[in-house]
Amino acid sequence: MRRSRFPVVVTALVGVFFYLPIVLLVANSFNPARFSSRWQGFSLVWYARLFESPEIWQALKNTLIIALSVTAVSTVLGTMAAFALHRYGASRLQRVHYTLIYQPLVVPEILMGISLLMFFVAAGVPLGLFTIFLAHVTFCISYVAMTVLGRLQDFDFSMIEAARDLGASPWQSARKVLLPLLMPGIAAGALLAFTLSVDDFVITFFVAGPGSTTLPLRIYSMIKYGSPPMINALSTLLLAVTLTAVLVSQRLVNLRGGEARRPGT
Amino acid sequence: MGNEGGGKRTEFLDSDISQKRGSEPLRRTSDGRSSESAPGRRFDPIFKRPGLRPRRAELLVSLPTLLWLGLFIVVPTLLVFVIAFRPANPYGGIGGGWTLDTIRALGTPNYLTIAWRTLWISLLTTALCLVLAVPSGYTIARASRKWRNRLLMLVVVPFWTSFLVRVFAWKSLLHPEGMIKKALEALGLVGPETTLLYHPAAVVLVMVYTFLPFTILPIYAAAEKFDYRLLEAARDLGARPFQAFRKIFLPGVRRGILTALLVVFIPALGSYIIPDLVGGPGSEMLGNKIAQRVFTDRNLPHASALSAVLVLAVLAPLIAVLVLQRKNKKADIIMGEAP
Numbered sequence: 001m002r003r004s005r006f007p008v009v010v011t012a013l014v015g016v017f018f019y020l021p022i023v024l025l026v027a028n029s030f031n032p033a034r035f036s037s038r039w040q041g042f043s044l045v046w047y048a049r050l051f052e053s054p055e056i057w058q059a060l061k062n063t064l065i066i067a068l069s070v071t072a073v074s075t076v077l078g079t080m081a082a083f084a085l086h087r088y089g090a091s092r093l094q095r096v097h098y099t100l101i102y103q104p105l106v107v108p109e110i111l112m113g114i115s116l117l118m119f120f121v122a123a124g125v126p127l128g129l130f131t132i133f134l135a136h137v138t139f140c141i142s143y144v145a146m147t148v149l150g151r152l153q154d155f156d157f158s159m160i161e162a163a164r165d166l167g168a169s170p171w172q173s174a175r176k177v178l179l180p181l182l183m184p185g186i187a188a189g190a191l192l193a194f195t196l197s198v199d200d201f202v203i204t205f206f207v208a209g210p211g212s213t214t215l216p217l218r219i220y221s222m223i224k225y226g227s228p229p230m231i232n233a234l235s236t237l238l239l240a241v242t243l244t245a246v247l248v249s250q251r252l253v254n255l256r257g258g259e260a261r262r263p264g265t
Numbered sequence: 266m267g268n269e270g271g272g273k274r275t276e277f278l279d280s281d282i283s284q285k286r287g288s289e290p291l292r293r294t295s296d297g298r299s300s301e302s303a304p305g306r307r308f309d310p311i312f313k314r315p316g317l318r319p320r321r322a323e324l325l326v327s328l329p330t331l332l333w334l335g336l337f338i339v340v341p342t343l344l345v346f347v348i349a350f351r352p353a354n355p356y357g358g359i360g361g362g363w364t365l366d367t368i369r370a371l372g373t374p375n376y377l378t379i380a381w382r383t384l385w386i387s388l389l390t391t392a393l394c395l396v397l398a399v400p401s402g403y404t405i406a407r408a409s410r411k412w413r414n415r416l417l418m419l420v421v422v423p424f425w426t427s428f429l430v431r432v433f434a435w436k437s438l439l440h441p442e443g444m445i446k447k448a449l450e451a452l453g454l455v456g457p458e459t460t461l462l463y464h465p466a467a468v469v470l471v472m473v474y475t476f477l478p479f480t481i482l483p484i485y486a487a488a489e490k491f492d493y494r495l496l497e498a499a500r501d502l503g504a505r506p507f508q509a510f511r512k513i514f515l516p517g518v519r520r521g522i523l524t525a526l527l528v529v530f531i532p533a534l535g536s537y538i539i540p541d542l543v544g545g546p547g548s549e550m551l552g553n554k555i556a557q558r559v560f561t562d563r564n565l566p567h568a569s570a571l572s573a574v575l576v577l578a579v580l581a582p583l584i585a586v587l588v589l590q591r592k593n594k595k596a597d598i599i600m601g602e603a604p
Contacts, residue, residue, distance in 0.1 A: 004506050007400035007401070008404050010400035011400060011405070011416075014397055014401050014477065017474065018419070018420070018474075018477070018478075019419075021431065021435050021438055021474070022431070022434055024437075024444060025430070025433070025434040028437070077329055077330050077333060078330075080326050081326075081327065081329075081330040083326050084327035084330070087326070088323045091323065093323065093327060093331075097327050097330065097331055100330075100334040100335070100338060100339070101334065103334070104338070106527070106579075106583065107531075107535075108531060108535020108552070108575070108579060109532075110535045110537045110552045110555060110556070110572075111342075111345075111535060111572055114345065114559065114568060115341035115342050115345045115572065116337065117559065118341060118344045118348050118565060118569060119337070119344055121358065121359065121565065122359065137333070138334065138338060141330055141333065145330070195425065199428065201428065201429050206559070216427065216429055219429050219433070223429070223432075223433050223436065224542075232437075235427065235434070238427050242425055242426050243422065243425070243426060247422075
């Protein structure tokens with residue numbers, strides 16, 4: 001049977017559709033012209049402008065403070081949640097637990113943003129870096145938990161039994177066998193949490209206060225009121241950072257079986 | 266979560282892609298349930314120790330997240346419904362007492378227009394995504410192993426990048442001085458006066474762009490498991506290609522299509538950034554109104570009432586798809602298909 005060529009053509013067009021805007025954006029970040037339709041040679045002028053801007057540095061500082069603390073807290077909480085879900089998955093409590101963890105993955109972000117804003121206003125918590133931290137941990141837990149859970153489902157638990165048979169205490173078998181083997185999954189979850197936190201705009205927008213501008217908030221106000229070429233440069237840098245993080249995390253997720261069984265790799 | 270709604274969540278929504286990838290197929294026990302329905306039975310050696318009863322161990326590992334998510338998801342969501350019945354105070358806060366005025370204000374024609382627009386933009390986006398995603402998912406599933414992985418990477422990678430950046434990329438393309446406008450002008454398709462931005466069509470375009478990968482992934486996951494000999498059989502029995510596609514392939518990947526529907530339509534309903542950045546006043550959606558009530562009017566009760574409407578609008582398709590999926594699952598078990 002000869003296969004129709006139609007699906008291949010659609011897929012190719014989809015590929016162009018996906019990449020055209022991104023490629024042009026990156027190219028334009030090196031274009032000294034103010035308007036993108038005219039190419040005036042290669043230049044780093046917008047990058048230079050970017051690095052001279054104190055607001056960008058402040059936003060970067062805020063973003064990193066939040067992302068690092070969010071990653072630490074949500075990785076611990078998310079990993080614990082994944083353990084609970086995997087070990088006691090059948091219990092009623094875990095079904096509630098799972099529904100809660102699933103929430104941030106389906107509910108539109110704007111709803112999470114607005115409800116958290118209401119909550120912080122009603123509770124009298126001043127908006128700022130701390131409220132952004134709380135909000136980010138809330139959705140990052142879900143992504144870490146799901147990543148680690150995926151890893152746990154592939155895990156061969158007879159290895160724990162073997163460790164126990166050979167005289168390891170429960171704590172020892174957890175720490176010396178389970179944890180090292182799960183490390184790639186946990187690390188992938190942590191990287192995911194980090195990128196999500198660095199990237200988040202909608203929720204952050206709602207719960208941010210004066211002086212807690214993050215990079216995405218900065219980019220947003222630049223898009224609305226500022227200079228487009230500088231955003232091209234900033235976007236290209238962000239693209240480079242997130243792409244690296246994603247590629248590393250994909251690597252970690254794909255480390256399986258034989259490779260993953262060597263502790264310390 | 267740089268992606269408005271869509272986010273990186275699809276990876277997890279479709280367990281076929283994320284959780285089971287690379288793992289052996291589920292073993293099925295005699296009662297027709299998969300052996301994973303009681304996960305981690307062999308986990309016991311860790312938790313089994315004197316003085317730590319299983320129940321207490323379970324609480325110990327689940328309480329931190331239960332408390333956290335209870336405090337920052339359940340309480341705030343309930344609060345949205347409560348605040349909708351509170352009056353606003355002039356300082357942008359929440360006043361005392363109770364009122365139904367806010368709820369009544371939702372019935373004004375202005376809001377109905379917005380609600381209708383939110384619905385049709387989301388439906389159109391979902392439909393366009395499906396039209397593009399089904400052929401793409403099919404192509405990826407039928408490609409050789411090497412190409413399949415490459416294509417999947419190509420679908421996934423750019424969309425792990427900042428959502429704002431992607432919207433901005435389109436904004437500059439559609440800009441009056443942007444590439445697309447200039448190209449269309451050069452071809453004589455549009456005059457210099459035409460604006461491509463600030464139009465509902467621009468909103469739909471960028472929404473399709475944002476959500477398409479999250480449609481392709483679940484459809485690919487279903488298409489990968491599809492038995493393509495069925496298509497050949499249909500052709501041998503005289504079906505035309507399109508007939509075979511419509512009557513055999515589409516029903517075969519229906520679970521993927523349902524997941525795709527869910528992950529596009531629901532976040533689309535909550536869109537806010539895309540209409541804000543590439544749409545004009547004529548393309549405002551519910552999300553824009555919520556943001557306006559919060560940031561411009563500083564009227565939190567009004568924003569709450571609108572959000573409550575959005576919560577209900579989101580729940581409806583979610584429940585519908587869950588019911589449909591359950592039905593499908595039953596049908597699968599009867600027909601002896603793998604889950």
